[in-house]
Amino acid sequence: MNRGIILIITLIFFTSCKEEKQINVDKLGEIIKVEKRDSLSISINMPANSFTVLNVWLKPYDEFYLEFKNRSENDSILVKKLPLLYDNYQMNFGFFSYNKNNDFIMTNRHFIANQVYPDIELKLDSTILEYIKKQPNNILTDSIYNSYQNLGIKYFKNKNLKTSELEKELDSLNTFFKNLSSNQKVNSLINEMLYLDKIQNIKPKDERIKKFLEKSKEILTGSAQSALLFNYFKNNAEILNYNELNTNKYTKTYIELLAIGAYRFLKFVDNKGDTRYNQAVSWLKTTDFYKRDSTYIKKQITPLSNENFKKYLSKLTLLDIDGKQISISKIISQNKTQYYLIDFWATWCAPCIQGVKTMNKMNIPKNVKVISFSIDKEKDTEKWKLKTKELKQELTYWFNEQKPENKGFTEFIEIQSIPRYVLIDKNMNLIDQAFYHPQEPQFLSKLKDIKSNKYW
Template sequence: MLFLIFISFSCNKKGNKEVEGLLSNNLKATNEINDSIIISVNFKSEGKIAFNIKDKYHQYYFLGFINNSQKDTTIVKKIPRIFKNQLIDYFGFENKNGKPEFFENYFLIDSTKNEILFNYSNEKATLISHKDKNDINSIHSIYNKLDVKIKNSGKLNEDQKKKLYSELEMLYTSSLEKASKIEKELIKTYYISILQKIYPQDKRIDDFMKNIKSPMACNPFSSILFNYTDDRIEMFNFSKLNETNYTKEYIDILSIGIFNFLRFEGNKGNEKYKLAKDWLIKTDLYSNDSIYIKNEITPKDSLILKQKLEKLTFIDVKDNPYGIRQVVKNKTSKYYLIDFWTTWCSPCIQNIKSIHKMDLPKNLSIIYISMDKGKDKGKWSAKSEELNLNNSFLFVENESNKNIINEIELNQLPRYILIDKDFNMLNTNMITPQEGDFLKELKSYIKE
């Protein structure tokens, strides 16, 4: 489980020096035990930002920093050091010439960095705690372009595979030039993640997984881990998947891959994967966190979720009260995708932009429910208009609603729930629109 220590300071320039001194003291202690990372954000005025960070299961969680004061404020949070090397990233929009322009920034935290300090101004965070020579944004950008090209190509034929593979090899060779040791580790991870999408069964992917000692925590590795499991789940000989035949590191990382695969909505409780579940239950991963893992891989009772969702209340821009039933009743679609988001969740915004570009089924409507606080109603209304959201509603802050979001695990955003016109729960936790198989998974539930 993740434990966060939250410290907030309101200070002037002199106060900032005091904060830096405190952080330095914390850093000395951290250097001795090297078991945590301090991340701090200095706000010049009111603002919000959330970093994407990997948990021990290589899944994203949002580490949020919220300053409701107009004063110069530094917010400090401490997170456990789970990985030797990891990327943290955040997405957002900055105002350029009166127009919002999307940006994404990636920051590498290696074993030598125990303190990360940012300045937040004009809705953007700038790294100031040290001079980072690693050009992570550039590395991400060049591989992401190739990744997008593969996604847009659909099912690849042999000629396409050869062409894309040739492009990957050239990119890999050139990007390794003048790269630092840690950059090479990251580049290799990007390389394998792209190779896997071209040739899923390539031996180099198996070699990478079986020889990895300390994987870099980043989205490319999470992708490798899930797809590696997905591609081989019916090929594994679970009776021989043990430390007698493989390294402990491989068994440990594979157990995370199996767990992430089994927690995937379409795989939960599927008898087809009983051998995988039986194997997972015998692993160290399961024994160390059995209650959480069991809950994650067990199908949710759709009837209970349905009953809870029906009790949620929200309002439109004119303060008119609504419930899910009422919204569905006012529409004529056969299917509804409920998108839970907030104005300050940059991945939420980017997912909305992505889904706007998709060729969605014509009998599908999207219901946008913002989880912003009531005091941010103006921001929600403005952002809804900017994003051209026709069915946009604002969550009502009352005790009943707050209890419901905890019961149906709506604490992590974005979250997508697919229902039909009769309010049947088709998928209670859809993958996000930015994930490659989103449209494929969506259409698998929808009959034209």
């Protein structure tokens, strides 16, 4: 039986250091509101020796796989916690399977999580993931999603169904759920976004989509808004007046939504690096959305030149703990493995030190070695030597930022804060110039699945 589970959640940011100060990641201005409860918990009652995966959105514009593994011989409850920074989280998960007739079946569950209902309790048996405690309003959320999905399947299977007939059914669904969800803000938004996304599939330039986005006042995490924004930008990427977008004609929320759509579209494998969208890339880089997470976003839409990366990397000047000069190529030749994770850190950076301690507790894959680059000032090298021994960093070197060759490298990969993790292979090919932090759930899973990552 083939089975996959999709769960949509939302945003997480980790603090970083820049010089001797700790910096909090910028918030989304008018969009994010401070909440009393700071975490969301997901618990799954799982059978012995079972495994499942949830697709989790840590940011409103990207997702990753969160694993639940019960390795014990008994049924166990596994709990994961994620930040609760938004008003509402639209979540969903779906099972993909085949019935006795070998027909493909998809079973969906949808719900809303927020300050009132921040704890998700689920149970996994041999065939399905179910709620232990169903929250109010989730039955309607389920119904909205499944109704639009079923209509889409109907249209896909029946090639003779006219577009006008589909539009009538969509209008009917929209009106029906609009009445039911009139006093439920989130379900009302979900209904409208799913409706408009289906409409733009048959009428790509329908003005209602633009008007809806221009009037929007919040970011709603989840697949409904993500799909709507992706398709809207896809339909308008080559005709948008990008210069006009940088005026006061539009609200901050509209620009934020459009930027998310642009990012989702530009990172898509078929669009990545396509010169047709150079103007869109240039505009995206002017937005607050891009500036808040520029290192991560840039690597997704405009990856670095691997050839230039290797040139800069090979010229680095490093000192070992005995004060002897050494090159990265010699470090690799003396410590052979398939992959290397370069950790830029400093003794004054609390998140950096926490990252090292977190990695020390992990079972890092045997084909990965961590190389520590301290960017401490020259006057603090003795402090670095003491701290690096305390942290038990095996491959540890001092990285003098003032050296022209070193400065050229950090400027090339745009190191603006630490900790910063750069993933390379044994031939110094770049895999990821801004890898996940050890505190992020996808850090270890990505390292374990490193062979599936693409080289830039």
